[in-house]
Amino acid sequence: MKVKPLVVAAVTLLIIGVGIIVIKLPSAVRAPTWYEQPEMAWDLTNSKPWEVREEKTGPVLSIRGTGHRAEGKRVVTLGRGSLTQSLVVHFPFGEYEKASQPCVLVPSGGGNLITGTVPTANREIMKPYLSKGFVVISYELCGAIDPRDARDSEKLSSAYRSFVTVKAGLVNSKNALEYAAQHIEIVDPQKIFVAGYSSGGTQALLFAAHEKRLAGCVAYCPDTGLTDFDAGKLKRLNFLSGIEAFVTKAAPLTHVENIQCPVMIYAVQDDEIVSFADVMVFFRKLEETNKDAMLRWSEYGGHGVPYRKTGRPQGAQWMERIAARDSQ
Numbered sequence: 593m594k595v596k597p598l599v600v601a602a603v604t605l606l607i608i609g610v611g612i613i614v615i616k617l618p619s620a621v622r623a624p625t626w627y628e629q630p631e632m633a634w635d636l637t638n639s640k641p642w643e644v645r646e647e648k649t650g651p652v653l654s655i656r657g658t659g660h661r662a663e664g665k666r667v668v669t670l671g672r673g674s675l676t677q678s679l680v681v682h683f684p685f686g687e688y689e690k691a692s693q694p695c696v697l698v699p700s701g702g703g704n705l706i707t708g709t710v711p712t713a714n715r716e717i718m719k720p721y722l723s724k725g726f727v728v729i730s731y732e733l734c735g736a737i738d739p740r741d742a743r744d745s746e747k748l749s750s751a752y753r754s755f756v757t758v759k760a761g762l763v764n765s766k767n768a769l770e771y772a773a774q775h776i777e778i779v780d781p782q783k784i785f786v787a788g789y790s791s792g793g794t795q796a797l798l799f800a801a802h803e804k805r806l807a808g809c810v811a812y813c814p815d816t817g818l819t820d821f822d823a824g825k826l827k828r829l830n831f832l833s834g835i836e837a838f839v840t841k842a843a844p845l846t847h848v849e850n851i852q853c854p855v856m857i858y859a860v861q862d863d864e865i866v867s868f869a870d871v872m873v874f875f876r877k878l879e880e881t882n883k884d885a886m887l888r889w890s891e892y893g894g895h896g897v898p899y900r901k902t903g904r905p906q907g908a909q910w911m912e913r914i915a916a917r918d919s920q
Contacts, residue, residue, distance in 0.1 A: 633802050633847055634759045641770035642670040642677060665715065670767055675734055675757065677764050679771060680711045682718045682728040683778075694783035694807070694915040695727040695776070697768045699761065699799075701792035704742065705818055706832070706839065707751040708735035708761065709791065720908035721787075727779050731768040733761035733795065745831055752832050760842040765799040769806075783807045783915045787907055789899055790865065791815065793857075794844060800855065801847035808854040808914045810907040812899045813866050816874035817845040848877045854884040856910045858903035865895040886910070 650665030666681040684693065698718070700709040711730040718728040735755030741747040758764050765786065773781040785808045788796035793814030800809035821829075821839045829835045840846055855878065859871040868889070875887045888906055890898040 633850055634762055634841070636759070636762060636766055636802055639759075639763050639766055641774070642672040642675075642767050644771070644775065645669045645671045645676070665713070667713070668771065670771070675754070677734060677767055678711050678732045679768060680713045680730045681776065682715055682722060682730070684722045684725050684727065686725075688725075688778040690777050691780045693725050693727055693778045693780060694785065694911065695729065695772045695779040696721050696911060697765065697772065697784065697786045697799075698728060698730045699733060699765060699768075699786070699788045699792040699795040700730060701788060701790035703733065703736075703791035705791050705794060705815060705821075705842065706829075706835070707737045707742075707748070707755050708733035708758075708764075710736045720905045721911075724908050724912045726785075726908070726911070727772065727776060729768050729772055731764060733764045734758045749832060752835075756834075756838060760798060760838070761795050762799060762802055765795060766803065769803065781805070783918065785809065785911050785914075787812075787911065789813060789904075790895065794818075794842075797844035797851065797855075798842065798847065800853055801844060801850040804852070806853045807918060808856070808911055809851070810856045810858070810911060811844075812858045812903045812907065813860060813863055813895055814844065814857065814871070815866050816843065817870050818843040819867065819870055845874050845877065848874060849881045851878060851882055854886075854914050855882060856886045856888065856907060858899065858906065859887070859889045860893055860895065860898045861889060861891045862893070863895045 646669040648667045650667070664683060668679040668681065670677045670679065700711050703709040709732065711732045713730070715722070718730070721728045733755065734757065735751040735753070737747060737751035755761065769784055772779045772784055784806060786796045786799050786806055787810035788794070789812040793811035794816070796809050796811045797814055797816065800806055818839045826836050826839070857871065857875055859866070859868055861868045875885065878885045888903070890902055
């Protein structure tokens with residue numbers, strides 16, 4: 593069938609016209625630069641360590657000889673301006689020399705990915721790491737909110753603003769690393785890892801993309817693409833300034849090419865919270881640029897039980913092996 597020249601001209605004009613309209617759209621409706629350049633990361637170079645405002649030592653768990661650290665737990669409050677951050681430091685049993693022990697930073701899980709979380713003081717949870725000689729630092733991500741208040745738009749907005757201020761928790765993660773390196777004598781600064789579960793796993797991957805000093809990263813059941821924030825959910829949250837751009841920039845998938853340290857990801861196929869398929873997409877993308885990435889998984893058990901019984905012990909073993917390998 594022949595197409596009349598007049599029709600072609602009209603269609604061409606229409607296409608050109610649409611192109612002109614797109615070009616002339618105001619910049620306010622265009623996607624932010626990190627949509628167009630996914631490799632663009634948050635700049636943490638000007639993020640200086642927060643001051644130590646308070647340190648409290650927990651009960652003595654081991655007194656043997658003249659070890660640098662004998663206490664079991666230390667609770668630390670950091671601050672800058674009106675913002676504060678809590679750290680809970682768990683020490684392994686025994687005597688240790690200066691800069692002799694590995695350390696794992698543990699961002700708390702259980703968050704909604706747009707607000708913060710509180711640190712855990714439960715030493716039992718940290719046993720797989722402590723038993724292998726790791727100093728463990730569980731730390732707060734600013735902007736924590738009681739789940740019961742998440743439906744209150746004012747409280748949610750306030751928590752969200754705090755979380756945005758600390759760059760989706762990255763400032764808090766850097767604070768934890770700096771505290772470990774500068775204030776805990778037995779920590780070897782070359783052997784600091786990050787390991788998190790669920791939203792904490794998301795933070796672990798995000799931090800690994802922004803911090804080159806990490807010895808390794810373990811992410812258990814992480815949300816890698818924040819795909820739960822679909823159009824409908826984002827519309828309901830449109831009272832949060834910049835929410836659509838924020839969740840894209842806060843997704844580890846946006847920065848996957850920047851993750852260069854050794855990585856272990858643990859996932860569960862029947863996870864009812866995090867999509868196993870999304871984790872696989874992330875891991876395949878990670879493999880393209882990171883040759884020291886490992887994926888382990890369980891078939892059944894859901895979001896929590898396999899992580900506690902299988903994932904966490906495997907993560908501790910993996911970090912122990914990486915720390916020993918890097919010492920050779």
